[in-house]
Amino acid sequence: MSAPVATEPKPAPPAVETLKVKVDGLEIAVPKTMPDPLTGKPVPTTMIQACTLARTDVPHYCYHPKLPVAGNCRMCLVEFGTPAMGPDRKPVLNPDGTPKIAKSPRPAIACATPISPGMEIYTTTPGVKAMREGVLEFLLINHPLDCPICDQAGECKLQEYSVDYGQATSRFVEPKVHKPKQVDLGPRIVLDDERCILCTRCIRFTKDIAGDDALGIVNRGSYNTLSAYPGKAFDNNYTLNTVDLCPVGALTSKDFRFQMRVWFLKETKSVCTSCATGCNIVIGAREEKVYRYEPRENDAVNSSWMCDSGRLNYKWIGAENRLTEIRRQNPGAGGEKITWTTAAKEIADRLLAAKPGTVAIVASARQTNEELFLLSQLAKKLNALTDSVPRIQIGDKLLLSADRNPNSNGAKLTGIAPAQLGSNLRKIAEGIGKGTIKTLLVFGEDVTRHGIGADLLAKLDTLVASEILPNQTTKLAHYVLPGCAHAEKRGTFTNGKGRVQKFMKAVEPRGDARPEGEFLHELVAAVNGNPGFTSIEGLFNWMAREIPAFNGLTWGGLGDTGVTIVLPS
Amino acid sequence: MAFSVPANLEAEITELISHYPQKRSASLMILHAVQEHFGWISQEAVEWIAARLELQPINVYELVTFYPMFRREPAGKHVVKVCRTLSCALGGSHELHGHVCQKLGLDAHAHGLQTTADGKFSVEFVECLASCGTAPVMMCNEDFHQAVTAAKADEILGKCA
Numbered sequence: 001m002s003a004p005v006a007t008e009p010k011p012a013p014p015a016v017e018t019l020k021v022k023v024d025g026l027e028i029a030v031p032k033t034m035p036d037p038l039t040g041k042p043v044p045t046t047m048i049q050a051c052t053l054a055r056t057d058v059p060h061y062c063y064h065p066k067l068p069v070a071g072n073c074r075m076c077l078v079e080f081g082t083p084a085m086g087p088d089r090k091p092v093l094n095p096d097g098t099p100k101i102a103k104s105p106r107p108a109i110a111c112a113t114p115i116s117p118g119m120e121i122y123t124t125t126p127g128v129k130a131m132r133e134g135v136l137e138f139l140l141i142n143h144p145l146d147c148p149i150c151d152q153a154g155e156c157k158l159q160e161y162s163v164d165y166g167q168a169t170s171r172f173v174e175p176k177v178h179k180p181k182q183v184d185l186g187p188r189i190v191l192d193d194e195r196c197i198l199c200t201r202c203i204r205f206t207k208d209i210a211g212d213d214a215l216g217i218v219n220r221g222s223y224n225t226l227s228a229y230p231g232k233a234f235d236n237n238y239t240l241n242t243v244d245l246c247p248v249g250a251l252t253s254k255d256f257r258f259q260m261r262v263w264f265l266k267e268t269k270s271v272c273t274s275c276a277t278g279c280n281i282v283i284g285a286r287e288e289k290v291y292r293y294e295p296r297e298n299d300a301v302n303s304s305w306m307c308d309s310g311r312l313n314y315k316w317i318g319a320e321n322r323l324t325e326i327r328r329q330n331p332g333a334g335g336e337k338i339t340w341t342t343a344a345k346e347i348a349d350r351l352l353a354a355k356p357g358t359v360a361i362v363a364s365a366r367q368t369n370e371e372l373f374l375l376s377q378l379a380k381k382l383n384a385l386t387d388s389v390p391r392i393q394i395g396d397k398l399l400l401s402a403d404r405n406p407n408s409n410g411a412k413l414t415g416i417a418p419a420q421l422g423s424n425l426r427k428i429a430e431g432i433g434k435g436t437i438k439t440l441l442v443f444g445e446d447v448t449r450h451g452i453g454a455d456l457l458a459k460l461d462t463l464v465a466s467e468i469l470p471n472q473t474t475k476l477a478h479y480v481l482p483g484c485a486h487a488e489k490r491g492t493f494t495n496g497k498g499r500v501q502k503f504m505k506a507v508e509p510r511g512d513a514r515p516e517g518e519f520l521h522e523l524v525a526a527v528n529g530n531p532g533f534t535s536i537e538g539l540f541n542w543m544a545r546e547i548p549a550f551n552g553l554t555w556g557g558l559g560d561t562g563v564t565i566v567l568p569s
Numbered sequence: 570m571a572f573s574v575p576a577n578l579e580a581e582i583t584e585l586i587s588h589y590p591q592k593r594s595a596s597l598m599i600l601h602a603v604q605e606h607f608g609w610i611s612q613e614a615v616e617w618i619a620a621r622l623e624l625q626p627i628n629v630y631e632l633v634t635f636y637p638m639f640r641r642e643p644a645g646k647h648v649v650k651v652c653r654t655l656s657c658a659l660g661g662s663h664e665l666h667g668h669v670c671q672k673l674g675l676d677a678h679a680h681g682l683q684t685t686a687d688g689k690f691s692v693e694f695v696e697c698l699a700s701c702g703t704a705p706v707m708m709c710n711e712d713f714h715q716a717v718t719a720a721k722a723d724e725i726l727g728k729c730a
């Protein structure tokens with residue numbers, strides 16, 4: 001019964017020839033070539049990659065594993081030696097038979113120097129330390145040293161390396177070169193040019209990854225200034241990745257600027273919900289308030305990037321008008337606050353009293369696999385007609401999917417939605433119109449905007465609406481259930497390519513809101529008589545046994561970056 | 570007013586581009602040609618060149634701002650260049666530059682090309698003019714002057730009509 005579970009859609013790369021190098025005395029075998037970050041073609045392995053494999057940290061600014069190498073900051077200078085060759089082109093040996101190493105009289109930048117067989121890399125010598133100190137001192141001569149008001153403080157490479165290699169006092173007595181401050185670089189970014197260390201990461205990202213050759217360095221020497229073309233806004237849907245990439249506080253997000261000191265943020269692993277790509281993210285929150293999303297590396301999904309529209313789509317979580325009460329309503333004539341227990345009991349009673357085939361469910365493809373699965377269990381028992389709402393817009397070539405639902409595949413795999421999302425909505429509307437459908441459960445959608453208008457809703461005996469923010473449907477519902485944002489619960493989504501990814505809870509739900517899965521668990525137990533699980537782990541594992549495409553998956557086995565399943569064609 | 574390039578300059582640029590396997594390699598030569606023709610390189614010119622070379626304007630703008638000999642504003646009628654590099658600096662070129670600026674009412678400490686309000690003179694403090702043995706050296710338009718004293722500078726400026 002179990003379909004094969006593929007962790008990675010790609011075949012394993014062919015075995016690469018290795019060669020041996022020593023990093024600070026530790027001998028390791030490293031691949032002779034590594035894939036180029038842009039083309040994927042094999043290119044010679046560099047010293048910094050060998051050091052990373054040897055778990056040796058080499059300080060660096062301009063180098064980034066996902067960008068083309070620039071080699072401009074010089075922070076990664078190391079010393080090295082290679083096996084000495086005699087006039088006969090044979091290796092010269094030490095008396096003990098080991099190869100004699102000829103130490104290079106000059107250092108090399110580890111980020112751009114290929115390794116060679118027998119090479120020895122030294123990262124802890126007094127010379128290397130002196131070079132790091134020297135490079136850092138030069139990088140700081142014109143720097144404004146305004147850490148107390150800098151957004152990058154706490155996650156700044158200048159600060160970190162200054163702790164390791166900085167001078168206690170400045171020897172620079174000359175006047176500093178002043179550069180533009182608070183440059184409005186684009187709709188989402190403010191640039192402080194005095195903090196920029198000219199590493200060109202942002203330039204390379206926007207040119208080579210985002211495909212928008214928008215940034216450059218103007219002027220010369222100590223007047224070098226990072227800039228967009230005068231009068232042209234830096235505005236593509238990926239600009240905020242440059243804020244993450246900037247090793248210092250030069251590029252800042254207008255949204256996050258001066259909002260919170262980063263060291264107060266609690267970081268939670270999560271997934272973006274704004275399209276079917278499901279970029280992996282870290283949610284930064286403090287005292288139950290979400291302050292930012294940042295991309296989290298997952299090479300099977302989003303590399304190290306995310307789009308600006310997804311990144312900034314979090315304000316609704318903290319919206320003032322969130323639904324916070326469980327309500328029983330008599331539409332048009334007010335209502336009252338009730339408890340979850342009462343709601344579960346009354347709704348279960350109504351469902352059990354309903355004639356099979358008279359119940360319909362509209363669930364959102366923004367809900368988790370587990371919630372959709374529980375709803376599918378109800379649907380099975382009640383012989384309910386079900387569907388979700390499609391959200392198709394225009395995608396791009398990098399990450400953004402045309403499908404703006406995070407879990408259309410989950411909706412299909414659990415059987416809640418037909419192959420063509422939304423194709424049952426009309427049938428549901430017709431059923432209500434004809435009076436054959438008397439009960440409607442709506443989860444996370446405003447059906448009045450999708451063909452089931454207020455006039456139809458008024459005909460229902462029972463309308464249950466579980467929602468996060470109020471809308472027309474919740475207004476007309478007999479029962480309103482306050483729902484949770486993904487940031488307030490745990491669960492999984494199945495992305496557009498079939499990657500099942502889990503997300504963790506970052507903040508507490510608002511008011512009486514509680515994870516939909518918990519309430520649905522009680523409802524399913526009351527209607528089907530079989531609880532089936534006691535925790536999100538148990539629920540997931542139960543679902544994985546029941547849904548063929550998920551067979552073999554476990555909550556724990558998903559790890560932090562998910563597992564790709566084979567989607568039924 | 571839309572930026573336009575006369576036919577002969579257009580032909581020269583087409584010719585320049587043909588010299589290189591990649592269009593963008595012609596950038597510097599085109600910038601020289603454009604400055605030669607107009608006397609300076611406007612933002613419209615930068616955009617025109619970028620479009621011609623299938624580049625983004627920022628790529629051309631980087632070059633224009635990197636090389637001090639490219640002007641982003643029109644220069645005065647007479648352009649004075651004083652050498653600031655080592656031999657001339659030792660030979661008193663900073664004093665000479667200061668003197669010239671003071672005489673013309675310009676700020677000697679400002680960065681880049683400085684032009685008098687009446688548009689008659691521009692002064693630039695430039696790198697080596699390749700006559701290091703006869704420091705300090707100064708150029709006035711296309712004329713070269715060696716071992717320039719303050720008095721000699723006054724005389725040179727005085728001859729400019």
Ligand code: SF4
Binds near residue numbers: 196201245
């Ligand atoms: S703004 Fe930041 S990323 Fe861009 S060049 Fe400057 S330091 Fe590097």
Ligand code: SF4
Binds near residue numbers: 273276306310399
């Ligand atoms: S590409 Fe999609 S999943 Fe990724 S950040 Fe954007 S909206 Fe979110």
Ligand code: FES
Binds near residue numbers: 063070073074109112
């Ligand atoms: S990291 Fe190697 S030169 Fe910048």
Ligand code: FES
Binds near residue numbers: 658
């Ligand atoms: S130093 Fe002035 S001409 Fe060379």
